[in-house]
Amino acid sequence: MRLTYFGHSAFQLDDGENTVLIDPFISGNDLTNQDPSALSPGSILLTHAHDDHVGDTVAIATRCGAAVVATFELANWAGSQGVSDVRPGNHGGTVAFPGGTAKFTPAWHTSSRSDWSAPGVPAGLVVRFGGKTIYFAGDTALFGDMALIADEGLDVAVLPIGDTFTMGPIDAARAVRMLRVPVVIPCHYNTFPPIRQDPESFRTTVETDSASRCLVLAPDETTGF
Numbered sequence: 001m002r003l004t005y006f007g008h009s010a011f012q013l014d015d016g017e018n019t020v021l022i023d024p025f026i027s028g029n030d031l032t033n034q035d036p037s038a039l040s041p042g043s044i045l046l047t048h049a050h051d052d053h054v055g056d057t058v059a060i061a062t063r064c065g066a067a068v069v070a071t072f073e074l075a076n077w078a079g080s081q082g083v084s085d086v087r088p089g090n091h092g093g094t095v096a097f098p099g100g101t102a103k104f105t106p107a108w109h110t111s112s113r114s115d116w117s118a119p120g121v122p123a124g125l126v127v128r129f130g131g132k133t134i135y136f137a138g139d140t141a142l143f144g145d146m147a148l149i150a151d152e153g154l155d156v157a158v159l160p161i162g163d164t165f166t167m168g169p170i171d172a173a174r175a176v177r178m179l180r181v182p183v184v185i186p187c188h189y190n191t192f193p194p195i196r197q198d199p200e201s202f203r204t205t206v207e208t209d210s211a212s213r214c215l216v217l218a219p220d221e222t223t224g225f
């Protein structure tokens, strides 16, 4: 299974047969050189409605017919924008997409569009795909029930470290200890001035305080699991 980081919270998973985008904020994301019109995933998974997560979802999904998986109101909002295959779920529920499943977890954050409509609630996603279980925390504060998410048997956790709008590096390192996860990937940093962070210092903290390995990916870098 290959994982590509486009910077911010945008990722692609590829198992050789199916391709999945998570929070595909590509246009307007200065960290990536990726051309969004070159992406043709089978599915797009969204954590919440903020534009730095929905990003290019509607343009990509209406062009290539990708299934859009999101919380109930956000999935149906995507449907109202012309996306034909929407797969709504909600916290605690699991939704299937081509090649895998996504289980919605809570996330402490907000969820709104630039017109101040607020489709859906924010979520994290436990994604089972390509033989691996990956927790995308989405935008969230630290919360104690991450200890329950550890019981999902995670292979990888993708955590925001930017601070200001989500947990910062100190709380993210506490999350790593609760999640008991072999590999952690930091995200949601260095896109905008209020979320500037040093991921190498986060890596040192994680690898000193826990048994987890911290993988700092450069934008547009691909790694294998």
Ligand code: NI
Pocket (backbone or CB within 6 Å): 048, 050, 053, 109, 110, 139, 165
């Ligand atoms: Ni957000």
Ligand code: MN
Pocket (backbone or CB within 6 Å): 050, 052, 053, 139, 165, 188
């Ligand atoms: Mn965000």
